[in-house]
Amino acid sequence: xxxxxxxxxxxxxxxxxRTPPRLLTLTLLTxxxxxxxxxxxxxxxxMARDLSARESVTALAVSGYMLASAVFQLGxxxxxxxxxxxxxxxxxxxxxxxxxxxxMLAQGxxxxxxxxxxxxxVIAGAVVSSxxxxxxHSAIDSAAKLSLIASAxxxxxxxxxxxxxxxxxxxxxxSVFALYAGLGGALLVLAWADMGETRAPGLPAxxxxxxxxxxxxxxYWAYVLxxxxxxxxxxxxxxxxxYVATAVWGLTPxxxxxxxxxxxxxxxVGAAISARQARRLGMAVLLVSGRAVSVxxxxxxxxxxxxxxxxxxxxxxxxxxxxxxxxxxxxxxxAGTMSVRPALAGTAAGLSGALSMALGAxxxxxxxVVVEHAATPGTLLALIMGCVLLSLVxxxxxxxxxxxxxxxxx
Numbered sequence: 304x305x306x307x308x309x310x311x312x313x314x315x316x317x318x319x320x321r322t323p324p325r326l327l328t329l330t331l332l333t334x335x336x337x338x339x340x341x342x343x344x345x346x347x348x349x350m351a352r353d354l355s356a357r358e359s360v361t362a363l364a365v366s367g368y369m370l371a372s373a374v375f376q377l378g379x380x381x382x383x384x385x386x387x388x389x390x391x392x393x394x395x396x397x398x399x400x401x402x403x404x405x406x407m408l409a410q411g412x413x414x415x416x417x418x419x420x421x422x423x424x425v426i427a428g429a430v431v432s433s434x435x436x437x438x439x440h441s442a443i444d445s446a447a448k449l450s451l452i453a454s455a456x457x458x459x460x461x462x463x464x465x466x467x468x469x470x471x472x473x474x475x476x477x478s479v480f481a482l483y484a485g486l487g488g489a490l491l492v493l494a495w496a497d498m499g500e501t502r503a504p505g506l507p508a509x510x511x512x513x514x515x516x517x518x519x520x521x522x523y524w525a526y527v528l529x530x531x532x533x534x535x536x537x538x539x540x541x542x543x544x545x546y547v548a549t550a551v552w553g554l555t556p557x558x559x560x561x562x563x564x565x566x567x568x569x570x571x572v573g574a575a576i577s578a579r580q581a582r583r584l585g586m587a588v589l590l591v592s593g594r595a596v597s598v599x600x601x602x603x604x605x606x607x608x609x610x611x612x613x614x615x616x617x618x619x620x621x622x623x624x625x626x627x628x629x630x631x632x633x634x635x636x637x638a639g640t641m642s643v644r645p646a647l648a649g650t651a652a653g654l655s656g657a658l659s660m661a662l663g664a665x666x667x668x669x670x671x672v673v674v675e676h677a678a679t680p681g682t683l684l685a686l687i688m689g690c691v692l693l694s695l696v697x698x699x700x701x702x703x704x705x706x707x708x709x710x711x712x713x
Contacts, residue, residue, distance in 0.1 A: 323439050324435060330451065331493070332392065332427075332490060332494065334428075334458070335425055335428050335487065337456045337459035338463045338486075339422060339423075340365070341463045341467075342463035342467035342479055342482075342483075343467055346468075346479055347361050347364065347365075349476040354415065360416075361412060364415065364419045366664075367420055369423075369664060371420045373656075373661050374423075376430055376652075376656045377657045379395065379426065379431070380430050380649040380651070380652055380653020380654060382649070383653075384646065384648070384650050388431045388435045388649070389494075389501075391649075393498075395427035395428075396487055396490060398424045399421075399425040399487045400488050400491060401421075406418040406419055406422065406480040406483075407480035407481050407484065422483070429656060430656060433637060434502075434649040435501040436448050437638065437645060438501035442586060442638050443585060443638070444581075444582070445641070446577065446586055447578050447581035453630070453637075457570045457630075461564060461567055509647055513647060520644075521700075523644075525697050525700040525704060526636050526640040528693070528694070530636040530659055533593075533594070533629050533694045534629070534633070534663055535659075535663055536687050536690035536694070538663040538664075538667045539667070539670045540683070541563055542666075542667040542671055542674075543671070543686065547683050552615050565619045566622055568626065569624055569626025570626035571630065572627050572630060574633075575630070576630070577635065581634070586702075589634070590632055590635045591702055592631060593630070593631030593635075597624065597694070597695075598691050598695055599624075600622065600624030601622070601691055604621040604680075604684050607621070608680045608684065613680065618680050625691065632698065636701070640652065674686075
């Protein structure tokens with residue numbers, strides 16, 4: 304009797320994740336996009352020396368990265384709306400790892416800068432994570448969740464330069480890019496295993512008319528401008544305060560660093576409040592109250608210095624509330640930008656991020672020019688006041704359009 308052939312061993316084909324990504328995964332992806340910007344700052348002199356380049360040239364590793372980030376955001380958001388969040392995130396991480404290794408192995412400044420520009424694709428971590436969160440939750444629930452992710456955007460830039468400086472001191476500047484490659488590889492594995500597609504199946508690919516409708520929406524632009532000028536106030540502060548603190552009070556770089564950290568600390572408190580109270584208070588309240596806190600704090604600071612009081616605690620003790628106001632406002636504003644047309648959440652997040660970064664670059668340049676000629680607390684506070692007032696106006700417009708109190712423009 305013929306024997307039956309032995310059954311072929313079964314092969315288990317790994318399944319792609321079908322469940323939405325965990326909040327931790329999205330937070331880590333966002334944190335990497337923030338960490339990559341400034342961890343190399345302490346290494347710029349070492350890079351210039353080892354690659355026989357001027358420091359002004361190696362500084363392009365920061366400014367060029369920022370410009371590339373803005374450009375990538377404009378493209379990555381629409382791509383994620385068309386092809387899905389998962390493939391765009393995985394592709395961006397692959398490019399990031401390769402670019403990080405290229406920076407680590409670069410033997411000339413041109414190669415370094417070219418790879419550094421490609422590293423900026425990791426901004427997908429912020430864009431895609433925000434869109435993925437909006438895919439899963441309502442606008443108000445997204446605001447609460449984005450408050451937690453926003454904390455990563457605040458903490459990562461604080462930790463980056465310290466970690467980068469330590470690595471440069473002990474292992475050399477190339478170790479910073481080795482760490483980038485390692486972190487990118489680890490998150491690539493995590494995203495592959497955990498990041499299921501969140502864009503609803505069966506949605507038609509966005510058409511040109513859909514994008515034009517988003518760009519013609521007054522409500523969308525109100526949210527975007529509220530975000531951009533809120534972030535702009537932070538850029539003005541961090542650009543101008545080193546000039547002012549050194550010229551007026553003779554603070555050391557370490558003391559200035561502590562002062563700069565105060566506004567970030569305020570942001571963390573505001574984001575924590577937003578995460579806990581978003582559902583109870585609602586988006587409009589968070590949006591406007593955050594702007595009101597910032598305006599009030601800057602107005603008090605201007606009054607104090609106009610009265611003749613000149614002390615660093617008077618500046619840092621009140622500008623910390625600018626950070627607190629941003630922590631209240633920004634998660635709601637970001638959720639609002641993606642709620643105008645939820646099917647275009649990626650496009651909305653990418654365009655908003657790009658415009659915020661572009662405006663931040665303009666305001667940083669303006670601040671440096673103005674404060675260089677008048678390095679006083681009053682000058683710096685006046686520039687911040689301009690930003691927070693414009694953000695307050697945009698917040699009022701957004702909240703009224705949301706409630707239908709003003710005729711919607713789209």
